[in-house]
Amino acid sequence: AQSVTQPDIHITVSEGASLELRCNYSYGATPYLFWYVQSPGQGLQLLLKYFSGDTLVQGIKGFEAEFKRSQSSFNLRKPSVHWSDAAEYFCAVGAEGSQGNLIFGKGTKLSVKP
Amino acid sequence: NAGVTQTPKFQVLKTGQSMTLQCAQDMNHNSMYWYRQDPGMGLRLIYYSASEGTTDKGEVPNGYNVSRLNKREFSLRLESAAPSQTSVYFCASIKDRAGLWTQYFGPGTRLLVL
Numbered sequence: 001a002q003s004v005t006q007p008d009i010h011i012t013v014s015e016g017a018s019l020e021l022r023c024n025y026s027y028g029a030t031p032y033l034f035w036y037v038q039s040p041g042q043g044l045q046l047l048l049k050y051f052s053g054d055t056l057v058q059g060i061k062g063f064e065a066e067f068k069r070s071q072s073s074f075n076l077r078k079p080s081v082h083w084s085d086a087a088e089y090f091c092a093v094g095a096e097g098s099q100g101n102l103i104f105g106k107g108t109k110l111s112v113k114p
Numbered sequence: 115n116a117g118v119t120q121t122p123k124f125q126v127l128k129t130g131q132s133m134t135l136q137c138a139q140d141m142n143h144n145s146m147y148w149y150r151q152d153p154g155m156g157l158r159l160i161y162y163s164a165s166e167g168t169t170d171k172g173e174v175p176n177g178y179n180v181s182r183l184n185k186r187e188f189s190l191r192l193e194s195a196a197p198s199q200t201s202v203y204f205c206a207s208i209k210d211r212a213g214l215w216t217q218y219f220g221p222g223t224r225l226l227v228l
Contacts, residue, residue, distance in 0.1 A: 009154070034216070043204060044157075044219040051214050090156060099164045100145045100208040100215050101172070104156040 002027050004093050006105035013081050014113045021076040021108050023091030032094045033074040034102070035065055039087045047089075050074065061085070086112045116140055118220035120205050126226045127195045135190040135223050137205030145208040146188035147172075147217065148180060150201040157204065163188055195227045 005024045013019055025031060032051055036044040048059025055067040065076045074091060091105040121136045139146065145164050149157040149172075159172030163182040177199060179191045188207075192199055205220040 004156075032215070036219075043221040046216060046218070049216055092157075094215070099162070099170075100147070100210070100217065101159060101162065102157075102217055104158075106154060106156040 002093070002103050004091055004103050004105040006089075006091055006108045008108045009106070010109045010111070012111040012113060015083050016080050019076075019078045019081045019085070019110070021089050021091075021110070023074045023076065023105060024072050025074065025091070025093045025103075026072065027093050027095060027103075029095035029098070033065070033067060034092045034094070035059065035063070035074075035076050036090045036092065037061075037087050038090065038107075044090065047076070081110075081112055083112045083114065086110055118205055118207055118218055120203075120220040120223050122223060123221070124224045124226075126228065127192075128228055129196060131195050132191065132193050133195065133225075134192075135203055135205075135225075136187070137189065137220060138187045139205075139207040139218075140186065141207060141209065141218070142185070143207035143209060143218075144185070145210070145215075146182065147206040147208075148178075148188070148190045149204045149206065150174065150199075151204060151222075152201050160190065160203075192225075195225075197227045199225065200227045201225060 003026045034049045035047040088107045088109045092102040094102045118139045147162040148160040161180040163169045166185045181189045203223045206217040208215045
């Protein structure tokens with residue numbers, strides 16, 4: 001069955017520290033991969049996406065993610081976290097020809113210590 | 115260009131009452147989606163509409179109906195609300211460029227069923 005796993009429910013990092021949020025997927029087709037961020041009480045904002053090509057993709061707000069097919073992973077990274085990055089992060093997977101349907105992970109909540 | 119809009123922002127219902135959640139997009143997107151978000155569950159697809167005049171069930175359609183009124187609008191109806199339908203509901207639409215699609219989300223409707 002198709003699935004997306006975000007192993008970490010909650011992560012706390014210090015401001016200025018680096019960040020890596022993990023995402024693993026199980027999907028039979030060639031995946032389209034996305035990271036969304038949700039601030040408290042807000043909707044979902046697209047951070048970045050991967051369709052094909054260069055496996056390291058750059059997004060907004062200084063985030064990047066790397067697609068590793070051999071590990072079925074699409075981890076999100078940021079070199080230096082800011083207090084405003086505190087939010088919930090969702091990884092999602094879809095595929096070409098899937099009528100745009102996305103499967104979401106359950107999310108990772110990021111807290112930032114001053 | 116307002117993107118994806120949802121009304122109302124917040125609603126309280128009593129068990130057994132009915133209501134319709136409204137969603138509209140002004141981006142000329144073909145496909146639209148309804149999700150519900152529950153703590154620790156991520157986003158789950160309720161219904162989607164790949165094009166005007168078509169609708170299909172997602173992962174959790176029970177207790178809901180939808181109408182794709184025209185290309186812009188996609189409504190979600192609860193005929194007889196139950197406390198289990200207390201959730202945050204998100205509408206999304208897809209931007210599709212030659213098969214490379216991305217979902218864009220509305221701000222959400224918070225529904226409390228007593």
